[in-house]
Amino acid sequence: MPLLQIKDLGKSYNSDAKVLQGLNFEVESGEFLSIIGPSGAGKSTLLRCINRMVEIDEGKVVFDGQEVGKLNKKELRKVRTNIGMIFQHYNLVPRLSVIENVLHGRFGYKTTIQGVLGRFTEAEKEHAFFLLKKLGIEEHAYKRCDQLSGGQQQRVGIARSLIQEPKIVLCDEPIASLDPNASKVIMDHLKSITQELGITCIVNLHQVEIAKSYSDRIIGLNKGGIVFDGPSYRLHRNHTDQIYGTQTQATPEIRELIMV
Amino acid sequence: MNEKTMKASRKWQTIFFILLIIGMTLASSAITGFNIIHGIATLPKAGAWILSNLMITQESLERLPTILEKLLETILMSIAATTTGTAVAFFLSLMGSKTTGTKKVFGVFARFVASASRNIPVVAWALILLLSFGQNSVTGYLALFVGSVGFLTRAFIESIDEASQSAVEALRATGATYFQIVFKAVVPQCMPQMISWILFMIETNIRNATLVGILTGTGIGYTFDLYYKTLNYNAVALVTFSIILAVIVIELMSNYIRKVII
Ligand SMILES: Nc1ncnc2c1ncn2[C@@H]1O[C@H](COP(=O)(O)OP(=O)(O)O)[C@@H](O)[C@H]1O
Ligand SMILES: [Mg+2]
Numbered sequence: 243m244p245l246l247q248i249k250d251l252g253k254s255y256n257s258d259a260k261v262l263q264g265l266n267f268e269v270e271s272g273e274f275l276s277i278i279g280p281s282g283a284g285k286s287t288l289l290r291c292i293n294r295m296v297e298i299d300e301g302k303v304v305f306d307g308q309e310v311g312k313l314n315k316k317e318l319r320k321v322r323t324n325i326g327m328i329f330q331h332y333n334l335v336p337r338l339s340v341i342e343n344v345l346h347g348r349f350g351y352k353t354t355i356q357g358v359l360g361r362f363t364e365a366e367k368e369h370a371f372f373l374l375k376k377l378g379i380e381e382h383a384y385k386r387c388d389q390l391s392g393g394q395q396q397r398v399g400i401a402r403s404l405i406q407e408p409k410i411v412l413c414d415e416p417i418a419s420l421d422p423n424a425s426k427v428i429m430d431h432l433k434s435i436t437q438e439l440g441i442t443c444i445v446n447l448h449q450v451e452i453a454k455s456y457s458d459r460i461i462g463l464n465k466g467g468i469v470f471d472g473p474s475y476r477l478h479r480n481h482t483d484q485i486y487g488t489q490t491q492a493t494p495e496i497r498e499l500i501m502v
Numbered sequence: 503m504n505e506k507t508m509k510a511s512r513k514w515q516t517i518f519f520i521l522l523i524i525g526m527t528l529a530s531s532a533i534t535g536f537n538i539i540h541g542i543a544t545l546p547k548a549g550a551w552i553l554s555n556l557m558i559t560q561e562s563l564e565r566l567p568t569i570l571e572k573l574l575e576t577i578l579m580s581i582a583a584t585t586t587g588t589a590v591a592f593f594l595s596l597m598g599s600k601t602t603g604t605k606k607v608f609g610v611f612a613r614f615v616a617s618a619s620r621n622i623p624v625v626a627w628a629l630i631l632l633l634s635f636g637q638n639s640v641t642g643y644l645a646l647f648v649g650s651v652g653f654l655t656r657a658f659i660e661s662i663d664e665a666s667q668s669a670v671e672a673l674r675a676t677g678a679t680y681f682q683i684v685f686k687a688v689v690p691q692c693m694p695q696m697i698s699w700i701l702f703m704i705e706t707n708i709r710n711a712t713l714v715g716i717l718t719g720t721g722i723g724y725t726f727d728l729y730y731k732t733l734n735y736n737a738v739a740l741v742t743f744s745i746i747l748a749v750i751v752i753e754l755m756s757n758y759i760r761k762v763i764i
Pocket of ligand 1: 256261283285286287288
């Protein structure tokens, strides 16, 4: 059974236009999947449906055997502990230290009181330092996050998601605010998450070349629908034209017919 | 709802409350026989008196221990009103903020409480509360408390809304509970502004406490009123001087604290 199944997923925010429509795909454990598409295509919305940061309107998302849309509050929290999330703007608490931010990833496993009082076990703290070391920012552990560079902050974000011991990590444009060097560092780390730890990664990207060189598989979104789904090596110019709508306004189905 | 209708409704709200204030003030003046116009009219006169009598004599200095005691009582009451007000305002602002609000109803409730208590001046509150609690320190405390809740709720809502939504989103995604998010993502970010507002509120309350005290017959306001009515202008000068000094000291202290925190 695949780790993640998306069935006929549909989503709209304000009843007017559909942001996502009729999405179907499955993701196996250990896959590195990129989602590409122009801005406004619905990439962020798709990721947020997976951990139900936005409510699912139509169809279903089945993660690890559980239908995410049907969970109650407590069950949803439990499922979310298994889903890491990485953001374009890192989404750290800027005034807190690196190590505190990393440990925030453990809240899902704690009672409210334990979390509020900041009670973490020695094992958790050791794990946090281990991750910081692995990501090469151990020496910044006690610095405030707002004193770090963008690339370093994103690595804190990665550490925060990994300390959750997730089965999947959702990355929403993780390198969109970074320079090429920092981007490479981050993408390499993400790749190693999948390769070394066997954790599935779904990465929203807008750089096609990076998506092609890092991922096993690419899904192309356009206007809330899937227009490409296949191994990265099969993504060609005509697909990207279609994904980014650089040529015609024709609907995906028609274009596919034309291309055949 | 768009901004225009919101502004319009806020305008009507304000007009409504102004009318309410006027009504209540008139009502309470009528009921207690307290002539507020006359009260206000005598203030400039009192100012002139104080200026011409601003001499702290040996005799008036003898009253210093009593005055200081009352002053301390007033300061402590202002601080108590602020801290208890802070606790209530904190929870109201969590309900009222877009970032941390859970239910719309609570948000509306919180913002209503905030604007109701904020748009009615502390003095009016003192007058209103006088009716139910009489002339004692509870009335003075409550008047300051209600004003603090209103002002702080509004200020806290703004601080929380300003604090980045992004960390809240991240913690929600990890499976953190509501109060874990509040205390570990929201509070750390809002702390400096919140403390700054609390200090400001303490200053304001100490200033207001004098006026409220005159109305409710408590604290330094009462002392001031007493000496004034018994024509002991030297003592009035000493009271005024000690209030000014206290306010300046508190202000310097809070400025220092602000600098250290931020
Ligand atoms: N919270 C929201 N409320 C209303 N509309 C939204 C919201 N988030 C996204 N949208 C709309 O949904 C569409 C898809 O947005 P998004 O998922 O962010 O796309 P992408 O990440 O591919 O740029 C856009 O048209 C956007 O304006
Ligand atoms: Mg996006």
